[in-house]
Amino acid sequence: MKVSGELIKENPTCAWLRKSCLPFALIGGILSITQPELFDMGMEGLRVLQLNPELSDNPKRLGEILGMWYSPFSALSVISNWITPLHCDTGGRPEWMDLMLALGKYDNGLLSIPAFGYTFKYNPGTIVRFSSKIFHHGATCHGNRAAIAFYMHDNVMNRLRLPSGTWFQQTNYQNLLPERHSP
DSSP states (O other): OOOOGGGSSOSHHHHHHHHTHHHHHHHHHHHHHHOHHHHHHHHHHHHHHHHOGGGSSOHHHHHHHHTTOOOSSSEEEEEESOOEEEEOOOSSOTTOOEEEEEEEEEEEEEEEEGGGTEEEEOOTTOEEEEOTTTSOEEEEEEEEEEEEEEEOOHHHHHHTTOOOOOOOOGGGGGGGSOOOOOO
């Protein structure tokens, strides 16, 4: 397993990761509520890496990176000032839902997911979750825009020998519903 080339040495990306600890922890909190099994799997992946840094090509640097990585997701991508045409992502599993966070200064952002039959408003502060491996999606935003896509890398989870998890199910949320009392 390789440490990302962008994180091999100290650079602005590392400084950004350090400054992002609170928002990334919040993203983890959202994942813990919306897909608890995936959250648990991501946290277990971080634990396995901390206990076994030799699984990496650069164990010392992996330890340093884990000290600034506050997300249970195994990867993230930053998309800056790009219009993204309809596409499906390839790195995860169909049953894993990714999380996308829209940031910047712009109005009238749009996120299209044709299978849902909708185009959604996608302005700064919007968070969406769906399986980007299954559903074609694309965004159009004019202005100073960034989006952060948080996701799991299938090859990382396989290398750590973690279970793949199951499909997102409504039954995961039964305990969140208020109790109904008979009159």
